[in-house]
Amino acid sequence: MNKSGADSINGLVLIGGKSIRMGQDKSVLAYHDKPQREHLTDLLQDYCSTVFWSVNRHQAAELADVEQPLIVDTFDNIVGPLNGILSAFQVMPDAAWLVVACDMPLLTAQSIHALVAGRDPAKHATAFYDSDGRFPEPLLSIWEPSIWPILQKAIGEGAYSPRRILMMNDVHLLTAPNNRELVNINDPAAKEALKHQQ
Numbered sequence: 001m002n003k004s005g006a007d008s009i010n011g012l013v014l015i016g017g018k019s020i021r022m023g024q025d026k027s028v029l030a031y032h033d034k035p036q037r038e039h040l041t042d043l044l045q046d047y048c049s050t051v052f053w054s055v056n057r058h059q060a061a062e063l064a065d066v067e068q069p070l071i072v073d074t075f076d077n078i079v080g081p082l083n084g085i086l087s088a089f090q091v092m093p094d095a096a097w098l099v100v101a102c103d104m105p106l107l108t109a110q111s112i113h114a115l116v117a118g119r120d121p122a123k124h125a126t127a128f129y130d131s132d133g134r135f136p137e138p139l140l141s142i143w144e145p146s147i148w149p150i151l152q153k154a155i156g157e158g159a160y161s162p163r164r165i166l167m168m169n170d171v172h173l174l175t176a177p178n179n180r181e182l183v184n185i186n187d188p189a190a191k192e193a194l195k196h197q198q
Contacts, residue, residue: 009142010095011044011051013108014084015102036102043109047116054084075153082162083138089148101139120172127166128176131183136173138162138184139187
C-alpha cells in the first residue's frame with residue numbers, strides 16, 4: 001500500500017473516550033491477546049505513514065513514557081470523537097487521517113484494505129456505510145485535508161456529530177466487505193455476548 005507521497009495517510013486510533021458504559025478503558029481490553037489500541041495500531045501500520053493514538057489529557061499524562069505518537073484532545077468544549085479528529089487536523093492540517101475507533105474488536109485488515117483501496121482523495125472523506133447499511137460510519141473512515149475548513153465551520157455552528165458532518169458533505173461511500181466488522185462493543189453485556197459468538 002502507498003505509505004508515502006501526496007496520497008499518504010496517517011492513522012488515528014481514537015482511545016480518548018471516557019468508556020462510561022463499559023466501566024473500564026475500552027482501549028486496553030484484550031480481544032486479540034494484546035490491548036485493543038495496540039492491535040488496531042498493528043492493523044493500521046501497513047497502510048499509514050504514522051499511526052497516532054488520540055488521547056485525552058489524563059491519558060496523555062499516563063502514556064508519557066510510551067513509545068507511541070500521541071495527539072492530545074485540545075477542544076475543551078467538545079466531548080466525543082470529533083475532538084480527536086479536530087485535534088489531529090490542528091496538528092497536521094495537510095494530512096489525510098484514517099480514523100478508527102477502539103471499540104471495534106471484530107475489525108480486520110480486510111476492511112482496512114477495502115477502505116484504503118476504495119479511497120477517493122477528491123472527496124472530503126471516504127467511509128463505509130455503517131453496520132445498519134444506512135448512514136456513513138465516521139469511526140472507520142478516511143478524512144481528507146479538504147474537510148478541515150468544513151470541520152472548523154461546523155464546530156463554529158455547534159455541530160459536533162462526525163456522522164452528520166459526513167452526511168452533509170461530498171464524501172465517497174463504500175459498502176463494507178463484512179458489516180459485522182463495524183459493530184461497536186460499548187458495554188459489558190455486549191462484550192460478554194461477543195465471547196459466545198466467536
